Amino acid sequence: MLVTIDDKIKLxxxxxxxxxxxxxxxxxxxxxxxxxxGINRIACIGAGCxxxxxxxxxxxxxxxxxxxxxxxxxxxxxxxxxxxDIRQHAxxxxxxxxxxxxxxxxxxxxxxxxxxxxxxxxxxxxxxxxGSGFAPDLGNLKQAIETIARTATDDKIxxxxxxxxxxxxxxxxxxxxxxxxxxxxxxVLSNPEFLSEGTAIQDLLYPNRVLIGSQQTVSxxxxxxKLAAIYQAxxxxxxxxxxxxxxxxxxxxxxxxxxxQRVSNINTLGTICEATGASIxxxxxxxxxxxxxxxxxxxxxxxxxxxxxxxxxxSLANMTRNLGLxxxxxxWESVVRTNxxxxxxxxxxxxxxxxxxxxxxxxxxLGFAFKKGTSDTKNSPAISLVRGLLASQAKVTIxxxxxxxxxxxxxxxLTAGELERTTVSHSSYSACIGANAVVVATDWDAFQxxxxxxxxxxxxxxxxxxxxxxxxxxxxxxxxxxxRDFIHKLGGRYVRTVLVAGAAGFLGSNMVHFLLDQxxxxxxxxxxxxxxxxxxxxxxxxxxxxxxxxxxxFTLPDLPTIHQIYHLACAASPVKYQKHPVDTIDTAxxxxxxxxxxxxxxxxxxLLSRTSEVYGDPQxxxxxxxxxxxVNSFGPRSCYDEGKRAAEALAYCYIQEYSVDVRIxxxxxxxxxxxxAGDGRVVSNFVAATISGQPIIITGDGxxxxxxxxxxxxxxxxxxxxxxxxxxxxxxxxxxxxxVEDLANMVRALLDRLTGRQAPPIVxxxxxxxxxxxxxxxxGLARRLLHWEPVISLEEGLLKTIQWHMSLERLGRxxxxxxx
Numbered sequence: 001m002l003v004t005i006d007d008k009i010k011l012x013x014x015x016x017x018x019x020x021x022x023x024x025x026x027x028x029x030x031x032x033x034x035x036x037x038g039i040n041r042i043a044c045i046g047a048g049c050x051x052x053x054x055x056x057x058x059x060x061x062x063x064x065x066x067x068x069x070x071x072x073x074x075x076x077x078x079x080x081x082x083x084x085d086i087r088q089h090a091x092x093x094x095x096x097x098x099x100x101x102x103x104x105x106x107x108x109x110x111x112x113x114x115x116x117x118x119x120x121x122x123x124x125x126x127x128x129x130x131g132s133g134f135a136p137d138l139g140n141l142k143q144a145i146e147t148i149a150r151t152a153t154d155d156k157i158x159x160x161x162x163x164x165x166x167x168x169x170x171x172x173x174x175x176x177x178x179x180x181x182x183x184x185x186x187x188v189l190s191n192p193e194f195l196s197e198g199t200a201i202q203d204l205l206y207p208n209r210v211l212i213g214s215q216q217t218v219s220x221x222x223x224x225x226k227l228a229a230i231y232q233a234x235x236x237x238x239x240x241x242x243x244x245x246x247x248x249x250x251x252x253x254x255x256x257x258x259x260x261q262r263v264s265n266i267n268t269l270g271t272i273c274e275a276t277g278a279s280i281x282x283x284x285x286x287x288x289x290x291x292x293x294x295x296x297x298x299x300x301x302x303x304x305x306x307x308x309x310x311x312x313x314x315s316l317a318n319m320t321r322n323l324g325l326x327x328x329x330x331x332w333e334s335v336v337r338t339n340x341x342x343x344x345x346x347x348x349x350x351x352x353x354x355x356x357x358x359x360x361x362x363x364x365x366l367g368f369a370f371k372k373g374t375s376d377t378k379n380s381p382a383i384s385l386v387r388g389l390l391a392s393q394a395k396v397t398i399x400x401x402x403x404x405x406x407x408x409x410x411x412x413x414l415t416a417g418e419l420e421r422t423t424v425s426h427s428s429y430s431a432c433i434g435a436n437a438v439v440v441a442t443d444w445d446a447f448q449x450x451x452x453x454x455x456x457x458x459x460x461x462x463x464x465x466x467x468x469x470x471x472x473x474x475x476x477x478x479x480x481x482x483x484r485d486f487i488h489k490l491g492g493r494y495v496r497t498v499l500v501a502g503a504a505g506f507l508g509s510n511m512v513h514f515l516l517d518q519x520x521x522x523x524x525x526x527x528x529x530x531x532x533x534x535x536x537x538x539x540x541x542x543x544x545x546x547x548x549x550x551x552x553x554f555t556l557p558d559l560p561t562i563h564q565i566y567h568l569a570c571a572a573s574p575v576k577y578q579k580h581p582v583d584t585i586d587t588a589x590x591x592x593x594x595x596x597x598x599x600x601x602x603x604x605x606x607l608l609s610r611t612s613e614v615y616g617d618p619q620x621x622x623x624x625x626x627x628x629x630x631v632n633s634f635g636p637r638s639c640y641d642e643g644k645r646a647a648e649a650l651a652y653c654y655i656q657e658y659s660v661d662v663r664i665x666x667x668x669x670x671x672x673x674x675x676x677a678g679d680g681r682v683v684s685n686f687v688a689a690t691i692s693g694q695p696i697i698i699t700g701d702g703x704x705x706x707x708x709x710x711x712x713x714x715x716x717x718x719x720x721x722x723x724x725x726x727x728x729x730x731x732x733x734x735x736x737x738x739x740v741e742d743l744a745n746m747v748r749a750l751l752d753r754l755t756g757r758q759a760p761p762i763v764x765x766x767x768x769x770x771x772x773x774x775x776x777x778x779x780g781l782a783r784r785l786l787h788w789e790p791v792i793s794l795e796e797g798l799l800k801t802i803q804w805h806m807s808l809e810r811l812g813r814x815x816x817x818x819x820x
Contacts, residue, residue, distance in 0.1 A: 026114030027056040028107070028121070028144055055102040055110040067103040075375035075402045078201045111151040116227065118159045118191075119144060119172075125311050138168070145172055149179035149186075156186045157223045163192055163252050163312050165319050169213065169245035187223035189214050190245045192252035198373020210240045213248025253316045257332060260309035264338045270480075280480065310336055310379050343381050347388040350437065350476055359393035362470065364435040366428055366460075367442020367479075368400035368408050375402040377411050381478070382441040390418045397423040399431035401444060428460055433468045443479035445787075459723060464520065497521040499562045499604075501552055501595055502569030504531030507609060507667075507714065509674045511566055514715045516542055523559065527551040529583070530571040535674050552591035553583075556598055564722060565606040567595050572611065572640070574680045581639035588643025589650065596654045599661065607663040607722045608651055610729060612775055613641040614666060622737075622776040625666070625729050635770045648729065655727065663721050668733025668777045672711030672797060673804040682740060683708060683798070686747045687805050695760050696748070700767035702741030707776045709734040710797030713790040720786040733777035734790045743794075750799055754806070 058064050066073040072080050083101065104110060111117065121141040126132050141162065148156065158172060169188045176186045190213035195203040210231050214220040221242075228240050243251070266287075270280040313332050321329035351358055370380035377383065382398075389396050390412075398408055405424035414422060425431035428446065432438055440447050448459045462482075466473055475482065498515055502508035503524025508531065515522050516539060524536065524547040539545050550557055552569055570587045571580070592608065599606035615623045616631030631641045654660040671683035678688065689696045709717075709732070717732035741762070748759030782788050792800075 024053045024055070024114045024116075026110040026116070027054065027118045028058075028111075028148070053102070055104055055114065057104050057107045057110045059105060059107060061105050064103050064105050076200050077198065077373060082201070107147065108151045111148050111156075112153055114156070116157045116159060116230075117148060118161055120161045123162050123164055123311075125314055138164070138171070141168075141172070142175060145175040146179050149176040149184075152180055152184050152186075155184060157189065157226060158186055159189045159191045159227060161191060161193055163256065163308060163315075164190075164249055165253070165315050166246050166249045168249060185219075187214065187220055188245065189220075189223055189227055190248035190252075191227060192248065194252075194255070198371060205234070207235055207239060210235055211243070211248050211251060212240065213243050213245040216244050253312050253319075256308050256312040257316050257335065260313055260339070261335050263309075264335050264342070267342045268338060310339075340384075343384050344388070346476075346478060347385060350389075350439070351392060357392075358389065358437075360395065361436045362395045362397065362434055363389055364397045364399070364425075364431045364438045365389075366399055366431065366438060366440050366447050367444055368398055368403045368411075369442050372442060372444045375404075375407075377403055377407060380411075380442075383411055385439065385441055385478075386412060386422075390414070390421060393421075395421045395423075397425050397431045397435065399425040399428050400442060401428075401446060429464060429468070432465045435469045436472060437474040437476060438465065438469065439476040439478055440481065441478050443481050447479075448481050461723065497523065497560060497562055498564045498566065499523045499525060499559065499598075500566045500568060501525045501591070502531060502567070503547065504528055504533055504535050505568060506531075506535075506572075506672075506675045506679075507670060507711070507718075508566075508568040509535035510672070510711050510715050511568060511718065512536060512539060512545065514719065516545060520544065522546075523548065523562070525550055525552065525556075526569070529580075530576050532676070552594055553586045554594075556594050559598070559602075562598065562602045562604045565595055565599050565604055566609070566718065566722070567592060567606060568609045570640075570643070572681075574637070574640075576680070584639045585643040585646075588640070588647050592647040592650055596651065596660055596662075600654065600658050603661075605661040605663065605722065607665060607718060608647060609718065610644050610648055610664055610666045611640075612666055612668040612731075612733065612777065613637065614645050614648065615772075615775075616641060617770065617772040618774065621774055622735060622778040623731070624778040625731055625781060632770050636768070637770045662727055663724070664728035664730070665718055665721050665732045666729050666777075667709070667714060667718075668731065668775065669706045669708045670711055670714040671708055672714075672801050674711075675801070677805060682706060682743065683747075683801065686744050687798075687802055690747050690751045690760060691802070691805055691809060693757075693760055695763040696744045698740055698744060698762055698764045699771065700740070700764070702739060702744070702762075702764060703773075704740050704767070704771070705737045705774045705776065706740065706743070707734045707737050708743070708794055708797070709790060710792040710794075710800070713792050713797075717782060717786065717788045717790075720782075720788040724786055726781075726785050730781050730785065731777040731779050732782060732788075733779060734794070735777055735779050736790075736794060737774070737776040738794060746795065746798060747802070750795070750802055754799075754802065 056064075056067065063073055070080070070084075072083070119141065121144055123141060124137050126137045141164070145158075148158070156176075158176065160169060160172060169190050173186065173188045176188075180186070190211075192211060194207065194209065194211070210228075212224045212227055214224040224242055228237075228242075231240060266280075266284060269283055313336050317329040317332040317336075320326075320332065350363075365382055365386055368380060368382045369375055369377055370382075382400075386396055386398060400408070408424050409419070409422070412418075412422070423431075446460055462475075466475075498520045500508050500511050500515070500522060503512050503522075504526035508524070508526065512522055512524055521544045524545065526547070527550060529551075533547075536545075536547060540547070548557060569591055571584055576584075595606060598604070612623070614631070615627060615629040618627065619630050620627045629645070631645065632638060633642050648664060651660075651662045651664060655662050669681075669683075671681075675684045677684060679685075686696050688694075713734070714732060721728065721730055721732070744762055748762075751757065752759050779789060
């Protein structure tokens with residue numbers, strides 16, 4: 001779940017709160033990074049306040065280096081953005097923002113300076129000794145307490161964040177007293193996390209409760225109040241629960257155990273439904289409508305996973321057995337056994353459906369994380385599933401959008417023979433090519449078929465998936481997120497056909513290549529006015545591609561059934577559209593009208609590639625989609641700017657009058673391969689001049705800004721919008737703003753690095769009429785609705801572009817490539 005605009009406002013207000021608690025906070029992390037996940041949210045909030053400095057320490061320098069980098073050691077929606085915002089605020093000189101969020105290996109220094117020390121220590125299930133397989137291993141926690149006690153020179157408040165057995169706070173207190181100096185005292189608080197991976201930011205901003213357990217003494221309650229003072233900066237006091245440490249510890253264990261039990265309950269009912277022919281969706285709805293039960297966590301699945309449920313249930317079972325409550329211990333153990341049996345039954349059903357043997361069958365597993373919204377794989381049902389498939393001699397291909405290949409292979413612990421039959425794919429589509437069966441193992445929204453519930457995100461094109469599969473083309477929905485009737489009706493014999501208008505241009509040719517790689521049938525349409533046939537030379541003979549030469553201003557030719565239309569036609573080069581302004585505005589309006597009529601005729605979805613030029617020379621910065629713009633309707637750029645605006649208005653009319661399925665993208669300063677050297681826009685101008693040794697011409701003083709988007713990111717953004725349920729308009733751009741002069745210097749530096757040649761000089765000339773002074777998109781909608789944002793940096797994109805142009809120079813073909 002993404003953070004909304006309201007959420008960001010709330011974060012900002014928290015950042016500038018003044019806490020009642022003043023001083024330094026240390027967050028002691030050790031073991032699995034996920035145990036610092038929740039408290040890092042507190043670090044993010046605390047670090048923005050002038051009265052609190054937060055230091056996160058861990059003895060592992062690799063982990064600390066990762067937290068200090070732009071590549072954090074875990075995926076959590078919006079975490080990287082929030083930490084970045086905190087660091088930016090920390091650098092400001094305002095009265096409210098002076099402290100810092102620090103990640104460090106200087107453990108002893110942090111301990112000595114801190115008043116509150118949060119213990120984010122991994123407590124995995126023991127693998128040997130008494131309680132093996134059930135009891136949590138408190139070794140890391142005990143070592144951390146010894147380190148803190150031996151280092152402390154004044155009184156401390158220790159806050160246990162880990163989920164631990166009853167009595168752990170007492171153990172911590174006794175250990176501290178054993179190792180500390182006689183004049184040093186401590187209070188121990190139990191403050192377990194109730195954050196859920198994938199929605200942790202929302203859980204932080206809007207917690208339904210904050211639990212603080214303490215000794216029921218004057219000093220214990222005083223310590224609890226100091227901790228509560230931090231939370232009260234954003235949490236209503238009514239949601240902070242004060243209790244004793246034992247109750248807090250048991251309450252957290254009980255909550256996780258009951259949640260896991262609930263998932264196991266619905267999964268067993270799902271098995272009964274399969275045996276009887278009943279609908280688990282209907283059963284879930286019936287049960288969930290009872291207010292005593294409620295609708296949450298009633299979706300049948302492959303089984304639960306993650307780092308908490310199993311560990312905490314086993315800990316609870318071990319504790320009850322140690323108390324002599326063997327029957328209760330057996331009851332909670334049965335919840336774990338039920339989950340494991342459910343996963344095994346799923347594998348058995350899969351093998352049964354495939355004729356009793358899956359030897360040498362190709363099976364694709366979509367998803368490896370234990371749930372959507374996180375990269376955590378601990379106890380993921382996908383791990384046991386893949387191991388079981390490999391043990392049955394199947395060939396397995398795995399894809400997960402957030403889990404890296406190295407992590408997947410490490411978790412599986414494969415033998416050499418199993419590794420030969422295992423592939424980790426780079427995309428969901430490529431993973432499914434040639435598969436006899438596909439298993440949905442993680443409930444990522446992108447894997448849905450777009451017909452369930454109120455799905456509003458980019459979803460997998462199951463028509464394409466089934467077409468790419470081999471018989472028997474079975475789909476096993478381990479997360480209950482697909483429309484079974486829809487999948488059944490497809491039968492694997494349906495392939496989408498896509499029309500790309502402007503196929504020979506810059507964006508069009510890149511889109512053609514991308515769609516063919518995705519398995520679509522593609523028809524290209526272009527009159528080569530500003531595009532070039534050479535852009536499509538390498539796909540000319542592709543069996544799923546055909547090209548039609550035609551001007552979209554005129555009546556379109558007869559076409560086979562079209563399912564999607566990408567309208568990427570219209571010269572975007574200032575050199576060309578200012579030379580042929582009438583042709584430009586005719587293409588923008590008449591061409592768009594013809595393509596909208598085609599979409600209406602074929603009941604096809606159409607994506608209109610509009611432009612940031614609809615904002616003109618903006619007076620609002622950055623530019624949100626709600627900004628109406630500042631455009632000169634009577635000037636050299638008006639043919640293009642107003643033509644695009646008119647096309648948006650026309651699309652709105654077709655939506656209102658004819659219910660045409662339209663998507664509108666406003667593209668900001670795309671660049672990259674297949675961009676003509678003489679295109680006339682800033683990136684192509686600078687690259688061409690630098691390679692040829694000619695002066696780089698800057699119009700104006702160089703302070704004008706643009707936000708440059710590499711073409712691969714642009715294509716992925718357009719594709720995400722096409723497959724979303726959102727009409728738009730939506731900005732597709734890079735929200736990094738760069739001055740024109742900085743861009744020129746970057747291009748010069750990259751050329752020097754590639755060739756060793758001295759870069760040409762920069763020459764400044766007068767700024768053209770109506771040339772915008774600033775340009776930067778607000779891409780909040782794209783992030784929230786499309787789950788899309790640029791991933792290729794400007795430096796990387798420029799390097800790829802320069803290398804592409806240099807390769808053409810060597811072949812003497814630069815003049816043949818064009819841009820739209």
